[in-house]
Amino acid sequence: MARITFSGRNLLRAAQRFEEGILEKVSDIVFETARLIQTEAKALAPVDDGSLRDSIEMKKLGKYNAVVTVGADHKIWVEYGTGVHAEGPGGSRAKKIPWTYYSLKLGRYVTSEGMKAQPFWGPAVDAGQAYFKTEMRRLGL
Template sequence: MAKITFSGRQLLKAAKQFEKGLLDEVSDVVYETARLIQTHAKALAPFDDGGLKDSIEMKMIGKYNAEVTVGANYAIYVEYGTGVYAEGPGGSRAKKIPWSYYSEKLGHWVTTEGMKAQPFWGPAVDAGRDYFKKEMRRLGL
């Protein structure tokens, strides 16, 4: 049987190298998780003019923090639905159902009772959370 001996300096050096390698792996997992959430959200987001998909961005904030954002101001309505179809927190806040609005895109008035939810954000965050937990367990954290 082989005997391995570390002096105090050798042990400290080995521990620092191990810690740096582990911290680098954690940073990689944070990046990969954020990228996964962004990619998944973009894949699930419905496509009309591309504004919603284009507004989903990811950036690293330091080495161990990432931020994934959805910039489209109507994203919450897509995620949770509107009118009689609203599923999110608080349900519908429509004062009158059905309601009418003028569509610049269509060039005429449209009457609606709402839009069904098309979740893209929640499922993407769930997938990211599952990935992050799996990778942290793999690293022994």
């Protein structure tokens, strides 16, 4: 049977190399999680003119931080719905249903009861959270 002995200095170096390896893997997992959230959100985002999908961006902020943002102004209405179909915080607060508005895009008045929710953000974040937890468990963290 072989006997392995570490002196204090060698043990410290080995521990530092191990720590650096773990931290590098954690950094990779953070970046991969953010990329997964971005990819899932883009895949789930409904496409009319593409502005919602195109506004989903990911930035790496340092070694252990990343942020995924959705820049389109109408993101909340797509995620939670509008009018009688509103599912988000507060539910439907529509005072008059149906309502009529002028659509510049169509060049005419349109009557609506609202739009059903088309969740893209929540499911993407859930997928990212599951991935992150799985990968961190694999590292024993």
